[in-house]
Amino acid sequence: MHREERAVLERYLKERGLKMTAARETVLEAFLGLETHVTVDDILEAARALDPGIGQATVFRTMKLFADAGLAREACRDDGGRQYEHAWRHAHHDHLTCVDCGKVVEFVDPAIEKAQEAVYRRYGFTSSGHRLELFGRCPDCSKKRSR
Amino acid sequence: MHREERAVLERYLKERGLKMTAARETVLEAFLGLETHVTVDDILEAARALDPGIGQATVFRTMKLFADAGLAREACRDDGGRQYEHAWRHAHHDHLTCVDCGKVVEFVDPAIEKAQEAVYRRYGFTSSGHRLELFGRCPDCSKKRSR
DNA sequence: TCCTTATTGATAATGATTATCATAATCATG
DNA sequence: CATGATTATGATAATCATTATCAATAAGGA
Ligand SMILES: [Mn+2]
Ligand SMILES: [Mn+2]
Ligand SMILES: [Zn+2]
Ligand SMILES: [Zn+2]
DSSP, rough: OOOHHHHHHHHHHHHTOOOOOOHHHHHHHHTOOOOEEEHHHHHHHHHHHHHTOHHHHHHHHHHHHHHHHSSSEOOOSSSSSSSEEEETOOOOEEEEEETTTEEEEEEHHHHHHHHHHHHHHHTTTTEEEEEHHHHHHHHHHHHHOOO | OOHHHHHHHHHHHHHHOOOOOOOHHHHHHHHTTOSOOOEEHHHHHHHHHHHHTTTHHHHHHHHHHHHHHHHHEEOOSSSOOOOOOOTOOOOOOEEEEEETTTTTEEEEHHHHHHHHHHHHHHHOOOEEEEEEEEEEOOHHHHHHHHH
């Protein structure tokens, strides 16, 4: 399963003299089997379902590695622990979060992206990514609130 | 000094039965005397210069209070501790950060703000603030790099 | 001034992440 | 496929930022 991501990881490891291990395979399968934004402990739980011997430190280390390899990406950094999401074949997007119920909408807005490029140009910066999080109340929570 | 901010704080405290204390005055003066983005320990240091008896826990508590009172606002949330910036009479702005030297440019871009409003409307959300951080390389660091 | 209530500072506790280290696994090489 | 240099692992301790606890103190309305 997940042939392609596995190949990405193997290439990444080989290029820098690192090793493919059982733990890394397990964490990869666990991570890819989860959707949305997951915390290290979510991944640890899923990984231990496949192999109870996996250590927490290994998951921390491995997810950092996956992020560097382009397989994972850090999502919103709220209080309460880093969140990861899939990065391989998952295009960049931003997040719209409900401050009441926590619901998260992922979106891409070309107008925003364009305007950001203009800001980079205005200040002579070279772009290397951005983080945009919109906070607000979702339709349901807005409704509840106005009653 | 800082009559106006002090008045804001006093009104805020009175409205909810809280008390104006020496420690709160000291932290306020310390915070307002600093510029840019400051960490709790920066503020603690400045506060202890005015009164060595100030406790760290008090600064954590007080800054949270100031944020609620509209005197402070949380700035970028990098690794390594919350950052605060002045909020009273300091309009909203976003940040453009150099990933090499750490330089921070504050900017406001009407096109981005407008486009964000459109996203809120598209998903039926009510807006309650956003956080945008652009990462990149500043002109100096870009130059160094290309050599 | 008195009294209720909020506040403080020291310290312990927590939660997330990283460092350490002895042991085990990987893999290029012979 | 055995060897050996090197990397990885998992348990555990250590950090770091933040919050909770609590006895002692200060504020401010009556
Ligand atoms: Mn996402
Ligand atoms: Mn700022
Ligand atoms: Zn909601
Ligand atoms: Zn720079």
